[in-house]
Amino acid sequence: MAWVLLAVSGALETVWAASLAQSRGFSRPVPSIVFGVALVASMIGLALALRSLPVGTAYAVWVGIGAVGTAAYGMVALGEPATAARLLCLLAIVAGVVGLKVLH
Template sequence: MAWIVLVVSGVLETVWAAALARSRGFTAVLPSVTFLVALVLSMAGLAYALRSIPVGTGYATWVGIGAVGTALYGMVALGEPTTAARLLCLVAIVAGVVGLKFLH
């Protein structure tokens, strides 16, 4: 159960990062509220997961999911460059996270 909560929390990290970008410095209400709710839920889920997952593995997994998700969001929704090198770097992050899970 802790791993499922951790993955959902990582996805929520992507949500709050995207909402932060759209909040225009917290001047847009809906993205600002979305940011706050997703941030609180993401942190709460991380805290819950870290009760049974080692902090190094859990935090790296959470950050990895959020970083990859946010980068993909930027490429797909915001038109950021999608290059082979960038995609390869994202694959490296995923491989590292998967490695941490299986070496846990």
């Protein structure tokens, strides 16, 4: 259950990062509210997962999911470049996250 909670919390990291960008410096209320709610939910999920997972592993997995999700959002929704090099780097992050899960 802790791993599922951690994965959801990592996905919420993507939500808050994307909402932060869309808030335009907190000048737009709806993305600002989404940012706050997603941030708090993401942190609570991470904290709950840390009850049974080691902090180093959990934090690295949480950040990895958020980083890959946010980069993918940028490429798909915001037109950021999806070069082979960027995709290879994101694949390396995914491999690291999977490795941490397998080695746990």
